[in-house]
Amino acid sequence: MSNAAMIIVPTDIREKVREIEAAYTRYLAEFRIPDDHKIVVNFSAGKDSTTTATVAHHLFGGRVTNVMADNDNEHELTVEFARSIHEQIGCAPVQIVKRVYTDAEFERRRQSLRDRWPQRQAIRMGAYRGVVMPSLARADTKFGQAWQRTAERWGIEFDTPLSAALSVLRPSGNSFLDAALLHGKFPMMRDRFCTDELKIQIAFDAAIKPLLDDGEVVVQWSGVRADESDKRAGYARFASDERDPDYLYNFLPIHQWSAADVFALHKYFGIKPNPLYTQGASRVGCMNCVLSTKEEISETAARWPEHIEKHHAWEKKVRLASRWVHWMSVGTVSQAWMKKFDLPLGRAVQLYGLEPDVQRIEWSGFYGPRGTMGAPSAMDVVEWAKTGRGGKVYDLVKASLDTAVCSSRYGLCE
Ligand code: SF4
Known part of the structure; x- marks a missing residue:
C-alpha cells in the first residue's frame, strides 16, 4: 500500500523551512553578502510565490518586501488576493507596481x-x-x-x-493592451514582451533599482520550482544577477519542492491559497496567458467567458495597429x-515553385497560431479548444507549451 499521503505532515514542513534557512546562511557566507542585505520576494499571487513570501516572512520578518507586477491581464481575484495576503501572512502589504505607457x-x-x-x-x-x-x-x-x-x-x-x-x-488605460498596441501584435512564445516589459522590467525599476541606487545589496527570492519545466530545473538555486552582479542576487528557496509540499505549507501556516485554485484553475496570474493550453482555454471559456470577450475586444484594436x-x-x-x-x-x-493558397488574415490573435489556424481570433481558438485532442499538431503544440509557459527565472508570472 502506498503511504504517499503520509509523507506531507507538519514536521516535514518545519524541516523544509529549516533546510531553507541553513542553505541561505551558507549562500550568504559563500557569496560574502552582508547580514543587513534587503530581501525582495517576487510575488505573483500563485501558490509558489505565496509559499516563498510566507517562508521569507517567517525567517526574516520585517526585512522582507513583497513586490507584484500587475500587468492588467490578471484575474481580478488574483489582484484582490495580492492586496490582502499580508493579512494572512502577517507581513507588510505587497507592493503592487505597474508599467504605465x-x-x-x-x-x-x-x-x-x-x-x-x-x-x-x-x-x-x-x-x-x-x-x-x-x-x-x-x-x-x-x-x-x-x-x-x-x-x-x-x-x-x-x-x-x-x-x-x-x-x-x-494610451487605453490598460497596460497589457497598450504594450500590444505599441508592438502591433500580441506577445508570443518567442517574443514575450508581456513578461519582459510588464513584469521583470517594471519590478526591477520600481522595487529593486531604488535599493541598488541607495547602495543596498539585494537578494530576490522567487518561487520557481524545478518540477515545473526543464528550463526551470536548470536554474541555480542561488546566483548573482547579471543586471548588477556585485549587488543583486537570486535565491530560489523552494526549487526542489513539489506542488504537494507547497499546499502542505499553506495548511501548516493556516494560509488559504488564491481562490482561483478552488474554482478549477491549474495556474493563476494572467487570465489567460497567451500561451495557455487547450484545456486552460476551454476552462476559461466555460468559467470566466468575460475574459475571452475582453481579449476579443482587444484583438479588434490590435489588428488595426498591424x-x-x-x-x-x-x-x-x-x-x-x-x-x-x-x-x-x-x-x-x-x-519556391509552390502555388500559394490564397490567404486572408483578419486577426493579430491573442493566442497566436493554434491547430491548423494561422491567425485565429480568440473566439476561433475557443471553438477549437472545445474539440477533442487534435492529434499530432495539438500534441506538438502542447508539448512545447508545457516547457515554455512563463519559464522566467524570476517567477513573476506563475
Ligand atoms: S502569464 Fe503569459 S501572458 Fe502573462 S505575462 Fe506571463 S507569459 Fe505573458
Missing part, C-alpha cells in the same frame, strides 16, 4: 507609422520575400479600394489603414498582385 511613447509610435506606412515596403523574409507591400496611406490605389471592403467587414469607417491605426494608438494584418486582410487581391508584380532586380516572387 505614456502618451509620449504612443506619439513616437504614431510618428513612426506616419513616416513608414505611406512608403511601399519590400518583405524580406518568409514565403512572401520579395513582395512589395503598397502604401497604407492612400485611398485611391487598387489596394486602398480593396481595403475599403476590409473596413466594411470590420465595421470601421476610415479612408486608409494608416488612419485606422492612428486612431487606436493612444501593417501585416491590414495588407493580408485584402487576401485574394494581394495574391493576384503578387503574380504580376514588377519586383526589384527582376526577381520572381520567392515561392
Whole structure:
C-alpha cells in the first residue's frame, strides 16, 4: 500500500523551512553578502510565490518586501488576493507596481507609422520575400479600394489603414493592451514582451533599482520550482544577477519542492491559497496567458467567458495597429498582385515553385497560431479548444507549451 499521503505532515514542513534557512546562511557566507542585505520576494499571487513570501516572512520578518507586477491581464481575484495576503501572512502589504505607457511613447509610435506606412515596403523574409507591400496611406490605389471592403467587414469607417491605426494608438488605460498596441501584435512564445516589459522590467525599476541606487545589496527570492519545466530545473538555486552582479542576487528557496509540499505549507501556516485554485484553475496570474493550453482555454471559456470577450475586444484594436494584418486582410487581391508584380532586380516572387493558397488574415490573435489556424481570433481558438485532442499538431503544440509557459527565472508570472 502506498503511504504517499503520509509523507506531507507538519514536521516535514518545519524541516523544509529549516533546510531553507541553513542553505541561505551558507549562500550568504559563500557569496560574502552582508547580514543587513534587503530581501525582495517576487510575488505573483500563485501558490509558489505565496509559499516563498510566507517562508521569507517567517525567517526574516520585517526585512522582507513583497513586490507584484500587475500587468492588467490578471484575474481580478488574483489582484484582490495580492492586496490582502499580508493579512494572512502577517507581513507588510505587497507592493503592487505597474508599467504605465505614456502618451509620449504612443506619439513616437504614431510618428513612426506616419513616416513608414505611406512608403511601399519590400518583405524580406518568409514565403512572401520579395513582395512589395503598397502604401497604407492612400485611398485611391487598387489596394486602398480593396481595403475599403476590409473596413466594411470590420465595421470601421476610415479612408486608409494608416488612419485606422492612428486612431487606436493612444494610451487605453490598460497596460497589457497598450504594450500590444505599441508592438502591433500580441506577445508570443518567442517574443514575450508581456513578461519582459510588464513584469521583470517594471519590478526591477520600481522595487529593486531604488535599493541598488541607495547602495543596498539585494537578494530576490522567487518561487520557481524545478518540477515545473526543464528550463526551470536548470536554474541555480542561488546566483548573482547579471543586471548588477556585485549587488543583486537570486535565491530560489523552494526549487526542489513539489506542488504537494507547497499546499502542505499553506495548511501548516493556516494560509488559504488564491481562490482561483478552488474554482478549477491549474495556474493563476494572467487570465489567460497567451500561451495557455487547450484545456486552460476551454476552462476559461466555460468559467470566466468575460475574459475571452475582453481579449476579443482587444484583438479588434490590435489588428488595426498591424501593417501585416491590414495588407493580408485584402487576401485574394494581394495574391493576384503578387503574380504580376514588377519586383526589384527582376526577381520572381520567392515561392519556391509552390502555388500559394490564397490567404486572408483578419486577426493579430491573442493566442497566436493554434491547430491548423494561422491567425485565429480568440473566439476561433475557443471553438477549437472545445474539440477533442487534435492529434499530432495539438500534441506538438502542447508539448512545447508545457516547457515554455512563463519559464522566467524570476517567477513573476506563475
Ligand atoms: S502569464 Fe503569459 S501572458 Fe502573462 S505575462 Fe506571463 S507569459 Fe505573458
